[in-house]
Amino acid sequence: MKFPEKGLDKAKILDELKANQKRNWSFGSGRIFGSMCAMPLEVSIRAYTLFIESNLGNPGLYPATAEMEKKVVGMVGDLLHGKKVYGKVLSGGTEANISALWMYRNMARRKEVILPLHAHFSFKKACDLLGLKPVFVKVGGDYTVDIADMKRKISDNTLCAVAVAGSTELGVVDPVPEIGEICAERNLPLHVDAAFGGFVIPFLKACGRKIPDFDFLVKGVTSITVDPHKMGQSVMPSGILLTRENYWKYIEFSAPYLTSEIQSTLLGTRASGAVAGTYAAIKYLGFSGYLEIVRRCMAMTEFTCGIAKHHGIEPVVEPVMNILALRVKNARKVVKALHARQFFVSYGELTDSLRIVLMPYAGKKQIRELFEEGIVPLVQKS
Ligand SMILES: Cc1ncc(COP(=O)(O)O)c(C=O)c1O
Incomplete structure (x- = not known):
């Protein structure tokens, strides 16, 4: 791309950026399950x-x-x-x-x-x-x-x-x-x-x-x-x-x-x-606010672990915090296939596992979709 000769109108630049931003995945999309980054508080x-x-x-x-x-x-x-x-x-x-x-x-x-x-x-x-x-x-x-x-x-x-x-x-x-x-x-x-x-x-x-x-x-x-x-x-x-x-x-x-x-x-x-x-x-949060967030994340982790077990998928270890690694055959391939279906989980190399991070933006509906439309059919195939 060439360095622009002249400056552009601010509104035009911002329109372009907004359009670009739409092509990115946001934490609110309900598709990000492998990131450790927060959706920052307002x-x-x-x-x-x-x-x-x-x-x-x-x-x-x-x-x-x-x-x-x-x-x-x-x-x-x-x-x-x-x-x-x-x-x-x-x-x-x-x-x-x-x-x-x-x-x-x-x-x-x-x-x-x-x-x-x-x-x-x-x-x-x-x-x-x-x-x-x-x-x-x-x-x-x-x-x-x-x-x-x-x-x-x-x-x-x-x-x-x-x-x-x-x-x-x-x-x-x-x-x-x-x-x-x-x-x-x-x-x-x-x-x-x-x-x-x-x-x-x-x-x-x-x-x-x-x-x-x-x-x-x-x-x-x-x-x-x-x-x-x-x-x-x-x-x-x-x-x-x-x-x-x-x-x-x-x-x-x-x-x-x-x-x-x-x-x-x-x-x-x-x-x-x-x-x-x-x-x-x-x-803003204080100790009590963080406590509530961690409680919710752990409840979501247990919910997710429960769904996995229900489908016969075992965790590598019982989750200590809001990170859940699952034993899945051909985990690397399954993770790639999930990405292709726009479910962004991640791969755990050390334990050859499928890894999910339950951040505060993770919701039950999205987790059910992840399993029902993503993980379960792929695991059955592999
Ligand atoms: C335990 C641990 N240490 C260090 C890092 C690196 O942090 P950053 O990506 O903020 O540089 C990570 C990132 O996930 C991590 O999980």
Whole structure:
């Protein structure tokens, strides 16, 4: 496409964009069953646009946004049992995970990262970028980390360990207290990836579900990723990295032309809308609002699991959170065929399963359609 010679009329541009937007799938379409992203709350969208022009990369110009970021970090830190935590609002789980490993690499200059097999692929990106070596740890029968294998894999060259609280594929939670003990004994940092689970587990626990501690309650946990743009119901792109101590100083760079003079984030210019959107979501929902959302998502997950079982399709594990992986023959092919029928579920590679994420926008009618018009006929054929 050629770069336009002259500018166009605003209305024409917007008409074109509206037409383009119609060709995209929306969460409201009832067809998206595999995304972990939130349909942001209206209050978050409004907050985002309100702060559209402020850049947190240059915080001296935007003191109100910088203060709001501190409050967001404080509130999420409080939710995750951190007394005094350090943190920043980043662009998502990938940036948060990369930043955690970056800090640890600069602290210790060792090479090996103890990585559960079910860890998100952003850790592979992080290792590649930072010149680190992933040392994969097996998962056990319940698909969480095999502690004995983890112990065997720790060496003098271990930089840090990663645990997952809400795995991408199954939503399972690693035994963080046991991993924390191992790491504390050996003086190793432990990063917990709770990108999805961070805004789910505290509320599941409040409902009385038995889930291991995963946050700063565990002594050995040194940092946590948690994404507002997933179950935090906030706008994209927003992720948070929290650290127990000020490890941010290990990734500080001089930024003499900016008001802050130093910067300790991977991105330079940072969207303040993400901070405002997240602040608004947390203030609007509060603990009780998130609790209600998580309750509804879990009820929908159980409803979906029930339908699957009714059709003779078993879950890989009984769902821990609102992620359901189903044992389906030729799962990859079935997932592709579902896409062709405009049902957007996803494929779970580790367990060769069909994966459904029950986000707040999932409705019973759409789930019934997914099974009756999509999954069941295809599974019967395959
Ligand atoms: C557990 C986990 N960590 C990290 C990520 C990466 O997050 P993002 O896509 O926001 O970079 C994901 C994404 O689904 C995830 O499930």
